Amino acid sequence: MTEKTAITLTINGRDHAIEVEPRRTLADAIREDCGQTGTHLGCEHGVCGACTVIVDGEPVRSCLMFAVQAEGKKIRTVEGLAQGDKLHPMQQAFMNYHGLQCGFCTPGFLMLGVGVLEREPDICDEELLDVLSSNLCRCTGYQNIIKAVRAAAKEMRGL
Amino acid sequence: MKPAPFIRHAPKTLDEALRLLAIYAPQDGRVLAGGQSLVPIMAFRLAKPAHLVDINDVAGLNEVMTDGKVLSIGACVRHAAFHKPVVDNPLGKLLSEVARHIAHYPIRMRGTFCGSLAHADPASEWCLVAATLEATMVARNTHGERLIAAADFFEGIMATALKEDELLVEARLPLLARDAKFGFNEFNRRAGDFAMAAALATYRLQGGKIVEARVGIGGAEARPRRIAEAEAVLDSQAPGDKVFRAAAEAAASSIDPLEDYQTTAEYRRDLVRAVVRRALEQSGK
Amino acid sequence: MSGRDHTKGSGTTWVGRPIRRLEDPALVSGRGRFTADLPATHHLRFVRSPVAAGKIGRIAAPDGTRFITAADLEGVKSIVPMLHKFNYRPVGQPVLASDAVRFVGEPIAAVVAASAAAAEDMAERVDLEIEEATPVIDARAALAVGAPQIHPEAPGNVILEGKFKSPNFDTAWKGASKVVKLEARSRRQNATPMEARGGHAACDAATGRVTLICATQMPHLMRTAIADVLGMPEADLRVIAPDVGGGFGQKMSLASEYIVLVWLARKLKSSVAWSEDRRENLIASFHSRDQYVTLEGAFDKTARLIALKADVVANVGAYSCFPTTCGIEPLMAMAEMPGPYDVQHYECQARGVLTNTCTMAPYRGVSRPVITFALERLMDKAAAAFAIDPVDIRRRNLIDKFPYTSAIGLEYDVGSYRETLEMAVKAIDLPAFRARQQQERSKGRHLGIGFATFSERTGYGSPAFAARGMDITPGWETVILTVDPSGFVEARIGASPHGQGLRTTLAQIIADEIGVTPDVIKVVHGDTDHTPYGWGTFASRSLVISGGATLIAARKVRAKLIKIASTMLEAAEGDIILADGVAKIAGTDRVIPIARLAREAYTQTHRFKGEIEPGLIETGTYDPPGTFSNACHVAIVEVDADTGRVVVERYVVAEDAGRLINPMIAEGQVHGGIAQGIGNALLEEIIYDENGSILTANLADYMPPTAREIPPIELHHIETPSVNSITKAKGLGEGGTIGAPAAVLNAINDALAPFGAQIDEMPATPQRIRAALRALGKAA
16 A cells, blocks of 8 residues: 545546545546446456546546546546437447447447547548457447447537 | 556656656666556556656657657657658658557557657567667666667567666657658557567669668567568569568568467468568558 | 337337337446446455465465455355266365365455455465465366376266267168268357456345345346355345346356355455456456367268267366356257257267366357357368268258257257258358359469358256256246336346346337337346346346246236226227227227326226236246257358468358347347357467466457457348247347357368368467468468
8 A cells, every 4th residue: 555645536527536546547546536437447457448538638548547647637438428418429329229238348439439539530431440449349249339439420520 | 456556756857757767766666658558567466666757747758850860759759649640751651550550549549659669568569660760769867868779779578778767768760761662561360469470661762673671570579670681682673572572581581489379480480471571562552 | 220219109019129228328328337336345355376286285464464265164165066967976166265276266365455456465465375286277188097186076077978879870870971070179268248257245234134236147046056155044145236247158157256255244244345357357257168079970972961979078177167067068069969950860978077277157159159160160071071062061951840859859949940041142142252262262362151050049948957957947037017006117027137138128028018118117137135036147048038927927917907998998808909008999099098007906996896906016937948049150251371360251140039029139149149259260268378377367368359350240030930939039149159150160161171271170360270271281
């Protein structure tokens, strides 16, 4: 155990004042210290992408960052995608196209999709497939995830 | 799989970072940049650094600059910076082509070019680029700065010539000739996996013949390097399938292949033969 | 197939529509509740054996470390699943290893701390003294004379042996025109759900009752089993399966770690949590499919398979999984080896062999991915030996008369084996592919096409399980259906979905039957305090069995609603239609909302003059014999002869799972299974070194496929209504994993045919393919 530091994490526009050890990953801090459990841990070694969140506009693996590194940054998680009752086009698309089954990898895919499409709205299909190969899913076989993200991309471009 | 405890230091200036390294590197301290390689290793507790010197907030380390001859890449420049060509020179396109092969998009948001060099994983694409193009690494500690040529920099698996208290502050890649051709190819099992063999080839054509050939191999030996035997096959030859295959064969025969529980020396050579040929084929396009 | 708005009734039926899932709004918003999301006072970290075999000596830890070992677990039994047939030798698995360790990763001690990180810190400092012994890793090596014996109860390391020989087999065999032999090797798999295992046990200090929230597929049986092992009253334990992030069988078997959690919660009178990390899951959860299958097929001169001989050696690991026992792999292999083919002479020996490796447990498809791979390779090999087309040999041998009783006595209900083959062949345009294959070969590119035809045994109830001689015979399902006075419907089920969309499909069945819309239906599952006893979700059973029980209960509710409506509307029962939320008299516009009927059932019971019981609550129980779905899978691959890499270019499926309740959900199941099957065929392998340590203990070395490795999958459907399932639906959850390895391996072999290479091992890694080419001198 090392001494904890007091930091503030800004998640989905809200500040969370927490105390964490330096080794506390951003993923664990988001989930446990800030109570936002929508972000999941699938491997804790940066391969599966279930922990993907958006930090200062960039989709990143929150299990590979330490919470103390994220102070002062704008963190977005799955809980912040919807506007009140209105789902984000990405969330709606996943529902429309059956892009989820058990739902465990879903927040990671949603944040990956939203993060990349906000940065590169005109990304071509092949590159989008490359991006989607970043995260692992065991239930869907990816078919419907790809359909969902493509549909969401179209809609996000139109906005 | 939580990392072992450590104390984090977050310097704001390079001098401060170097001072911290001088103190803590001998106390099991390491540099934290992108974290995309280091943090997984810490999660498995294969590394348990007592101190991390986090350089992400150090001013002045994010620059990519060129003076027309050399491209200088600062310590904290991320892989993603190279998605689009950073310089109007074939080197820019080359780096952009290679960057696509590094891990995955979210990893490239955080991982750094110089971090890859310092980490020296044999499968690292940037290490291959640095070795093939004969980059110069700029290392600094509290005693000063020294320049390390790529051929001297990479010593073995996860081993470089950097002293424990030295920070790799910059990597300098020579720009390519305006008419330089290049090709890159790597083999992996799944999209985004570590390369099991990778090849980078550059050359120019003079009178329709290959000159200044460079052929580098990564992922196949303990460290990336130029393969003189392959380059010798190419020099002064017209590019074509037969020549490319011969160069590939020369590369495959000349390596000292990495072997593991799934990959025999023979198979590694198979891969080197394939990636060299394909890199050369790509160069022609 | 995009879903349509599920909240508006339009007079059309719900069953058969690809409506959006009721599960999804919470899951896409990050409001899923998974086991690891719960805070706990204490956290557990297991100290696991670093060696594969040995005797435990001293266990010590620095002062202040709170930990328990087997010595602390007084009165706690071992886990001893039981099978009463096939010469099964019951072996016990201690909850924490006591004197011997038998596989790397076996839990020896449990450290308790205030956080997971602190527990991990302390666990690292626990000192284990283990006198190492020589382990045996490979099943064939374990069968050899002089091999280390894993359990004294199972001499020769054979934990069970199934043997079958049909009468007149030898005579039939002698009449063969050609005998084709195949040695197939299936390498060890880990189901790798994205959520690893985990549990959270909380003891109510006042009552002493424990609630275990855990990632499981069988909450009721976990409750029964854990209470039994701990010697505590079952009523004092509540088990809840919350949202579970995939199971695929791995979360079906009883985990000793969950038992430790409950024990500790009671001891500490507090809450204690354990989240398995990925490394632990890869090393020490449950493994599957490590088998050697030797097949010999005797064919007559028209390439009809006359007699089939099989030998199955299944590596079951160090213990036996509860409740199915490790017999499940070898015995399923024996029972279903002949697959979809009409072959009445059959001989099989199937053994489960103990080794110093992680325990085996069922993984989606169980043995069928392996036996289908072996049998389909045999058919292709035979086709080549007879110089006929692989499609043709299947045409000549597929069962086409139903019901069909297999050589071993399994009854196959009506299916469409030939029809799905023809449908797939048409969809793939075989002649066009062969032309393209020829063309590409001349350019040095190696394309191949592979077929797999198979049947999938689904939705089988207790008679099937009883035939295996299991001590615990699962199979039936019960559903309790309640309509409250406001017309809101609640179905409480004993199955335990974890991605299968049961909340939606059961709602569709109920909606059709009682005339409401799915948005007023809630399916409750997973909590043993709130659901009837049931067996959980596995073996492609839930929709068939829970669906059947749901239908039975719904029919009773329907009958009651119609009776109430007939009284209120003063009409004959036969004239009442229930649809769109109302009861209406056919041919008129006289309607009563179903919600009103429901209210009457509670508040106006006197009106029904004792003809109906007050309230609206009905129970249905269903225990069907089982129903076979079937499919034909076709894979087109390209093999890079220089590197051995295989790319699956195209994948076509023609499948028949009877009536599809929700086609979108059904297709999702097939997609997911195929992806796992492609992983099985090309990428995934748990590799042990000779000391029994796992070399593939992270997701970079154990390689589930990414989106890039899975091609677009084209699905075609036939719906042959099941005669053995009252909803007419058949199960299909495992079809993808069953067919894909065979289709891909056959395609690889087709691609490499010009080289004369035979790849009968999976995963067919690039290294193995290159080695095969090299061995033939073809590695130019």
